[in-house]
Amino acid sequence: MAVTGVVGVFALLQFIAYSTNWERFQLKHLPFSTRIWAGIMGAAGLAMCMLLIFATVGNSLTMVAWLLVALNLVIVAVAAVDLGSLPRAKHFSAERETSRIASLLKKQRVVLTITYKGPLAVHLTAKDDVPQQFLAVPEQFEINLDPRSRTTVHYEMEPTKRGSFSMDLVYLQVDSRLRFWKKIIKIPVHVAISVYPDMKQLAEYALLARTNRLSLVGVRRTRKVGQDHDFERLRDYTRDDNYKHIDWRSTARRRRLTVREFQTSQSQRIIFMVDCGRMMTNEAEGISLLDHAFNAMLMLSYVALRQGDSVGAILFSDRVHKFVPPKAGASQMNHLLHASYDQFPQFVESRYDEAFMHLRTNCRKRSLVVLITNVIDEVNSHQIEQYLTTLVGRHLPLGVLLRDERLFEAAETDKPYGTDLFRAAAAAEILTWRHHVLTDMSHKGVLAMDVFPEDLTANLVNQYLEIKARHLL
Structure with a gap:
């Protein structure tokens, strides 16, 4: 009787464990290679054993009590036999x-x-x-x-x-x-x-580039100012092409309008400065602003390397975490990937002075310097404006500020009332101040972009292609 009582108490605990789904917790945190407990049938059967035990209390000498004990033992025996059917x-x-x-x-x-x-x-x-x-x-x-x-x-x-x-x-x-x-x-x-970071976008870009369908990912064709003279390839005519570049012999042979395409200036340099501090911890579409920045950096790096340019990167927060010296060639993509994949936004104040000092020390040749960051206060905006403007003349600085969609939603609220009115006014003031920051940088010779994180990749590639087309670098 004592043995079946112990088994019954154990059965009750197992039934509670089953009903509260403890096995799902144990599935992840088991300390041993195997673990056995009662299933739904076992928990119900052994719980019945305990109920039968309670039913025999006070009737231990009657025939009914002996039948209950016998039934109890049968259930225990069946459970014991079924235990042996568990595979090893x-x-x-x-x-x-x-x-x-x-x-x-x-x-x-x-x-x-x-x-x-x-x-x-x-x-x-x-x-x-x-x-x-x-x-x-x-x-x-x-x-x-x-x-x-x-x-x-x-x-x-x-x-x-x-x-x-x-x-x-x-x-x-x-x-x-x-x-x-x-x-x-x-x-x-x-x-x-x-x-x-998102590498599949690189394969998608290559496929669309081969089929002249880059507009599907937001990359627009840029009309070039002036023309480079190194012949690159023949391709089908599009509406944006200059008539002067039509190759009439190839057109007659192929019976399709064909134009000559020339190479753009190569051996230029792009250096990304990506802020990994507290300003990049916000999220958009399920990932942090830093992840959006890395996706855009890798896409533009892929495009620039295909153009024959050199690409490098400085990843920093309160210190410089990684520095990838600017180089050309397909292997440079691997260096950029390995430098960025284990970098995460940190809740520290970014040291722009150390990052720009590192740039000044290690990158002396004229480059397109792309700073990707976010600003919400005057202290950081003043530092960004100060350090970017000092690069004018020596480098071509491009400041990329990521927008917070919640600010725009608050400022664009229809007929705000009560607390929504104060929230909309505060958001509008921040956006106005942000616009003044971008305008001041533009007036001092700094290229500036203000984009939503999800739109960063296409806009950054378009800006790079425009810079190449206008020979600004």
Whole structure:
């Protein structure tokens, strides 16, 4: 009687654990390679044992009491026999197939292959060791496996943060034959994944560039002032082309209007100065302003390297974190990627003086200096204006300020009333002050951009193409 009583109390605890979904918590934090607890049938059956025990209290010498005890023992015996049907951990193996390099906010396919070598059919729930910074769809799989078989499932995961992550285990929640028991089996399958800024945009840009459809990503064709004279290639005529550049021999041969395209000036330099301080911690469309800045930096770097220019970067906050010397060539993209993928916005005040001192010391040749940052107070705006204007003449400075969409929404509220009126007035004052900052920089010879983070990439590429077309650099 005492034994069944202990089993009954244990059953009640397991039933509470099951009803509160503790097994989902244990699935991630189990200290051992396997763990066994009662399933829904086991918890219900063992809880019934405890109720039968309570029913025998005061009736221990009656026939009914002996029947209740016998029924109690039968349930315990069935549960004990069903416990032996749980497959062992050595009967399972798993493999994971996925790319070790991922792009921020881009879905990536993962394929799991589970092999089962046990003698009995089994029902299980499979769940991969997806990092908390990833979104997985679906999160788990219900699988029925025949003896000595294997199955393949797949899901898509979407990283929401850059950096290095690891997927070390595959979790299997296995049910016993009669569903009295559950067992967690952890199978080691290690994969290291590096999440970089959006790299798939580079492939999309290359595809659209080959088909002359860059307008689909917001890149407009820029009419050149003057003309370079190094012939590059022949291509189909478009409405923006100069009639003087039509190659009539090729047109007659191809029976299609064909123009000569010339190379733009090469061997120029672009240096990105990306603020990684507190001003870049705000988010837009689910990612930080710094992530938008890196996406735009990589896209423009890709475009500039294809043009034959050199590209470098200075990443800073309260100190200079990374410096990538300006170089040309396709390999420079790898240096920029590795320099940026593990940099995150920090809640520190940015030291523009140290960043510009580093620029002055290491970059003496005339360059297009692109500072990507954000301002909301006069102290930072004064520093940005001061240091950018000192570059005029020696370099071509371009200040890129990222907008906060919440300010514009507050300022554009229709018929504000009460607290909304004060909020709209404060937002309008900030936006007016911000406009004066940009105007002052423009009057002092600094190129300035004020864009929403989600529009940064296309606008920055267009600005670069305009600078190249007007031979400002």
